[in-house]
Amino acid sequence: MSTYLSxxxxxxxVRYRIRGVPTNPHLCHCRMCQKASGNYALPLGFVAHQDFELTRGTPAWFHSSGLVRRGFCAACGTPLFFEPLDGDGLNVTLGALDEPERAKPALQSGQDSRLSFFHALADLPEEAATVSxxxxxxxxxxxxxHPDHDTAAWPPKDD
Structure with missing residues (x-):
């Protein structure tokens, strides 16, 4: 298994590469993360600045508070980063990893804003596999x- 994760x-x-896997992988339920992701929770994991490298493009940034900025792709809107302004690293959104299975959440934060039905989502009926x-x-x-791996160029020339 690679010591890097992209x-x-x-x-x-916007593409990036990190050394190792993010630490403190968690689901944040705070209202700010709900709004930033357009979802019920935002899966995040910490990466030290020295273990992080942008490999393509430049993210756009939104200062969601006086203490934090959030990085996203200006072209497609994908939320990518949560970065404390005075920190020594940033949190990457775990769903934007090429191999999100390598960063299984270990805890939850922002429980005061967790939606009352969140715990029951896994019990919802599933769509028929053939339809899906x-x-x-x-x-x-x-x-x-973009595929779940690095590419020399994107989009492909024949598009």
Whole structure:
């Protein structure tokens, strides 16, 4: 298994590489993370600055408070980073990793804003696998999403 982990936005305009795996992988339920991700919680993991390297593009930044800025792709809007302004590193969004299975959340934070139904999401009925598979195959034939690995250039020249 590689000692590096890469990640980036949906369109491939911003890519990065980290040494190792993020520490403190967690789900943040705070209202600010809910708004920043447009989701019920935001999976994050810490990476020290010396273990982080941008490999393509430059993220845009939004100062969500006087203490924190959030990095995202200006082209596709993917949330990528949560960075304390006086810290020695940043948190990457775990879903933007090419191998998110390598950064399993170990705790939850911001519980005061956790939605009351969050604990029951895994119990919801699941869509029929064939419906899901057909839809995903159709999307894959016309995708503009960057693959889950580094590429020399993106998008491919034949697009």
């Amino acid at each position: 990640g980036g936005c949906q369109c491939g305009a 598979a057909d839809w995903m195959a159709a999307v894959a034939r016309k995708t503009h999403q």
